[in-house]
């Protein structure tokens with residue numbers, strides 16, 4: 001490999017874009033390929049609520065995701081600061097915790113959720129979750145005063161504005177001289193080669209970060225699938241929340257994540273389906289009525305957008321960074337992409353940058369960073 005290795009990254013979603021930026025900063029030459037324009041809203045990365053919830057997500061994940069999330073919570077503020085210092089634009093990032101509430105008939109769901117987290121959390125992190133009485137709920141979220149008899153507070157959780165982050169990363173990549181093929185569908189990613197319909201590009205290291213787009217490159221024994229998720233984005237000047245609020249429900253969990261300019265992301269459905277069609281009426285009603293039940297002021301919210309996308313998931317729901325046949329894969333970020341990406345990308349960048357890194361088949365098969 002030359003002193004300035006050329007890295008070809010296929011997929012400019014959260015994983016590919018973040019990796020490209022880190023490698024460019026480290027002095028690599030980087031070429032990004034994506035089938036869509038950089039601002040296309042149909043990807044998982046653009047659709048996500050981008051909550052950073054290592055504690056709440058432990059209910060549906062495991063210690064691997066938790067540890068990646070804890071590490072990433074340290075990296076995000078540093079990385080966002082680096083982007084802002086480099087003049088790539090502001091990124092809304094908050095770390096004010098998460099409030100979990102339930103209406104009286106659904107109290108058992110909240111109690112079960114609390115016990116589950118207490119059971120799964122490492123002892124050192126248990127103090128980060130604590131119950132609130134009605135006054136505590138009102139103190140944390142004045143808009144919800146009198147609406148909930150109790151709540152659960154998850155200290156240290158956060159969120160960011162993914163649209164701002166993705167735009168900021170794009171500006172940083174441009175400023176560092178990254179080459180970006182937009183609207184170019186890649187047919188195959190091979191060792192040292194990215195193969196498009198009309199052209200083949202030689203690279204020193206090839207990385208496949210196509211999310212569900214790399215479906216065909218996953219072995220039958222460890223298939224990659226898409227899990228459909230739908231969100232609403234609303235604008236509501238009449239209700240103010242300081243932090244993401246999760247509403248427990250026996251059939252689905254709703255979250256409302258506040259964003260700048262009185263906007264909120266309301267999500268998310270989780271459907272075992274690879275349908276990429278628009279949001280259904282059923283999902284719109286479920287998300288909308290749960291939002292309204294959180295606070296009636298949301299009845300006057302304006303719906304700005306309804307989006308659906310596929311979360312790339314492996315059967316064990318863990319993200320993976322691994323090399324197969326000379327190609328690095330970063331995938332399976334499922335519902336934890338924003339939560340885990342910095343730690344995953346940091347590890348992958350280190351592997352690629354280590355002196356003498358040779359991504360040939362035999363050497364690469366030996367590496368499996370996360371699974």
Ligand SMILES: Cc1cc2nc3c(=O)[nH]c(=O)nc-3n(C[C@H](O)[C@H](O)[C@H](O)COP(=O)(O)OP(=O)(O)OC[C@H]3O[C@@H](n4cnc5c(N)ncnc54)[C@H](O)[C@@H]3O)c2cc1C
Pocket residue numbers: 010011012013014015016033034035036043044045046047048049050051052184185186187209210211212213214228229230231267268269308309310311312330331332333334335336337338339340
């Ligand atoms: C509704 C919803 C809510 C979510 N909420 C959260 C949350 O609150 N917190 C959290 O941590 N995570 C959340 N996630 C998960 C998170 O969004 C994903 O884990 C993450 O965005 C996956 O990023 P990615 O880069 O791997 O994939 P993607 O975002 O899918 O990016 C893959 C890229 O590859 C490109 N591509 C595909 N095929 C090709 C091809 N053949 N050639 C070239 N390019 C190709 C695509 O155009 C795309 O740009 C949510 C996801 C959804 C859908």
